[in-house]
Amino acid sequence: MVRISAIFISTCMVLIAGSIGFAVYLRFGFTGAESALVALGVLTALAVYNAIAARKRDRIETSNQLANLARGSDDLARQLAEFGRRLSTVEVRVETTVDRALATAQPLAAEIEELSALVKQLADSVAAQEVTVTNAMLAAERRAVQTPAMQTPTAPVVQHQPAAPPAAAPPVAPVVAPMPAATAPVAPAVAAPPPPPVPPPPVERKVPAFAGLDRDGIIAAIRRAIEGGGIDLYLQPVVTLPQRKVRYYEALSRLKADNGDLVPAEDFLDYAEAGSLMPGLDHLSVTRCVQVVRRLLLKSRDVGVFCNISSATLTDAGFAKFLEFMEANRAIAPALVFEFTQSAVRAMGPIEHESLAALAERGYRFSIDNLTDLRLDARELNERGFRFVKAPAALLFNRVGLVSTDIHPADFSDLLGRFGIDLIADHIENESTVVDLLDYDVRFGQGILFSPPRPVRAEALQGGEPAKESAFAPPRDTPSPIDRAQPLSAPVAAAPIGNLAQLARAFSRRV
Numbered sequence: 030m031v032r033i034s035a036i037f038i039s040t041c042m043v044l045i046a047g048s049i050g051f052a053v054y055l056r057f058g059f060t061g062a063e064s065a066l067v068a069l070g071v072l073t074a075l076a077v078y079n080a081i082a083a084r085k086r087d088r089i090e091t092s093n094q095l096a097n098l099a100r101g102s103d104d105l106a107r108q109l110a111e112f113g114r115r116l117s118t119v120e121v122r123v124e125t126t127v128d129r130a131l132a133t134a135q136p137l138a139a140e141i142e143e144l145s146a147l148v149k150q151l152a153d154s155v156a157a158q159e160v161t162v163t164n165a166m167l168a169a170e171r172r173a174v175q176t177p178a179m180q181t182p183t184a185p186v187v188q189h190q191p192a193a194p195p196a197a198a199p200p201v202a203p204v205v206a207p208m209p210a211a212t213a214p215v216a217p218a219v220a221a222p223p224p225p226p227v228p229p230p231p232v233e234r235k236v237p238a239f240a241g242l243d244r245d246g247i248i249a250a251i252r253r254a255i256e257g258g259g260i261d262l263y264l265q266p267v268v269t270l271p272q273r274k275v276r277y278y279e280a281l282s283r284l285k286a287d288n289g290d291l292v293p294a295e296d297f298l299d300y301a302e303a304g305s306l307m308p309g310l311d312h313l314s315v316t317r318c319v320q321v322v323r324r325l326l327l328k329s330r331d332v333g334v335f336c337n338i339s340s341a342t343l344t345d346a347g348f349a350k351f352l353e354f355m356e357a358n359r360a361i362a363p364a365l366v367f368e369f370t371q372s373a374v375r376a377m378g379p380i381e382h383e384s385l386a387a388l389a390e391r392g393y394r395f396s397i398d399n400l401t402d403l404r405l406d407a408r409e410l411n412e413r414g415f416r417f418v419k420a421p422a423a424l425l426f427n428r429v430g431l432v433s434t435d436i437h438p439a440d441f442s443d444l445l446g447r448f449g450i451d452l453i454a455d456h457i458e459n460e461s462t463v464v465d466l467l468d469y470d471v472r473f474g475q476g477i478l479f480s481p482p483r484p485v486r487a488e489a490l491q492g493g494e495p496a497k498e499s500a501f502a503p504p505r506d507t508p509s510p511i512d513r514a515q516p517l518s519a520p521v522a523a524a525p526i527g528n529l530a531q532l533a534r535a536f537s538r539r540v
Contacts, residue, residue, distance in 0.1 A: 038079060046072035236296045239286065248304035251284065251297055255310055259285045262317055263482035267335070267453060267475045271467055277366070278325070279335040279475065280318050281482045294337075308345040311338040315354070321485065322361045333364040335396055335417075340373040343384035352387055362392030366417060370399040382413065389414035398455070400424055403441055411448040418445055421456045422476075425469060442470045 050068025053059045059067065239247045254260050260282050267277035284292040301307055318336040325332045342351065355362075367388065374397055377385075385395065396417035397410070405418065425438045436444055442452040454466050457476030466474060 042072055042075040042079065045075060236292060237290065239292075244300065244303070247297070247300045248306070250287065251301050251304065251306060254284050255306060255313060260310075260313070261285060261291070262321070262485045264321070264334075264485055265475060265482040266480050267473055268479050270463065270472060270474045273474075273479060276331070276473065277333045277335060278321075279368075280314070280321065280337070282314065283484075302339070302341070305341075307339040307341045308347060311342040312347070312351065314338065315351070318365060319358050319361065322364050326361065326364060333366055335366045335368045335398075337368045337398070340369060340377055340381050343377075343381045348384055352384075352391075355388060355391055355393065359391050363394075366394050366396050368396040368398050368417075368419075371397050371401060372399070385413055396453075403436060403438060405445075407445050407448040407450055411450060415450060417451050417453055419453045419455050419475070422454045422462050422466060423456065425454060425471070426462075426465060439469050442472070446470075 046068045049071045050064040053067050054061065054064035236247075239250065242250060263281040263283055264278040265281060266275045267279060268274060269276050282294050284294075284297050286292055298307075301310055315336060315338065318334050322334050325334070342348065345351075358365075389395075393414070394416040395414050396419060397405070397415060398419035400418070400420045401424075403420070403424070410418075420441070425441065427438055445452050451473060452471055453473040453475060454462075454469075454471045455475040457463060457466070457474050457478045459478060462476075463474065463478070
């Protein structure tokens with residue numbers, strides 16, 4: 030549009046200049062050259078006028094635009110100032126609100142902490158009272174059973190006294206006659222509670238496979254099995270809940286006795302500990318587990334193996350070689366978990382903790398099994414490298430009897446999860462247990478419901494990439510077994526819980 034108007038104006042100016050030149054030529058008698066000069070001068074004047082008029086018009090438009098822009102800038106500055114003022118007001122209000130909330134929450138937090146301490150004391154007192162009441166009831170039952178047994182032999186004595194020799198019959202009658210009167214004061218002496226029975230000394234477990242062998246003979250048999258490859262390796266899966274996908278395996282060992290019977294770990298570990306055979310057994314166990322892990326990692330990276338070892342290995346003189354072997358196999362550290370019993374973890378001292386720290390620095394993780402109660406310091410366990418806790422399902426359901434804990438079992442998984450520790454429920458034997466565990470937010474399960482322990486084929490251990498050897502590793506022609514894990518125990522009946530204990534636990538959960 031601008032170009033058309035410019036062409037039109039230029040055309041008009043040319044026509045006007047030409048017309049004036051032609052008129053001068055015809056009217057005033059100018060020559061052609063003079064007329065052309067006049068026309069050119071007129072055209073130049075018109076062009077200059079048009080340029081000046083266009084520049085003035087553009088200047089006016091530019092001034093108007095600058096004025097509008099200045100007014101817009103002023104409006105924007107006023108709006109920014111208003112926004113800053115409002116933001117300052119909001120910040121002041123937020124700071125005031127936060128200060129008030131902190132001032133209100135601090136006393137409340139102190140009261141809640143004091144209340145939680147009181148509730149914990151109440152729960153401990155109730156649990157102790159319940160234990161005392163139960164012990165009193167058991168003692169009363171024992172006295173009730175023992176009292177008839179003590180009174181039974183006295184009746185025949187009184188009945189047979191008249192049957193004494195005939196010559197003594199006359200004097201016996203006065204003696205027998207006052208007996209009922211004399212029995213009255215004697216009765217309390219008979220009914221008096223007997224002294225508490227002395228617990229019998231612990232009886233060593235009788236294993237049919239070791240029949241006819243004394244303690245030294247059993248230890249010698251275990252030593253021969255370790256040195257001669259008489260221990261087989263079994264694996265039991267640990268599955269995810271509720272998907273039941275195999276995520277880990279626990280390595281279990283079975284000792285092959287001379288008569289061909291398989292002896293589970295719980296039946297020979299006590300003798301192995303008494304004979305100081307645990308370090309050697311653990312060395313063989315770890316070597317075999319490394320071979321299994323390498324074999325499993327060829328098929329899937331999302332798998333791991335729990336390997337049970339004894340705390341005696343951590344303090345053994347050969348731990349340096351053990352650590353050297355673990356350093357050589359550091360690549361599989363995320364898939365190998367060392368497992369200790371709860372009693373062993375509680376009995377650990379500075380030397381054991383230093384050995385655990387050395388293994389943790391190399392990337393290995395730890396687990397606790399064989400729990401007898403739920404009294405665990407999750408923060409301390411996390412700092413020492415423990416990432417798993419195995420608890421029997423009966424313990425989580427409070428079916429093991431008088432179980433005193435600092436936390437309700439339903440909250441135990443959440444407590445461990447806050448510190449990066451996974452809870453594994455073992456000894457699962459029926460579907461109803463799985464349903465109850467889902468309510469407790471348990472992510473992993475283990476038990477004969479999913480699969481019993483199954484032996485590992487010899488070719489599976491011989492094939493695949495061999496484990497790196499160290500000075501403590503056994504000869505290649507000697508199988509390297511493992512484990513001390515406990516077999517599945519029989520289901521434990523639920524024990525009655527006192528009303529006071531239930532009330533205390535319910536109140537602690539609400540708090």
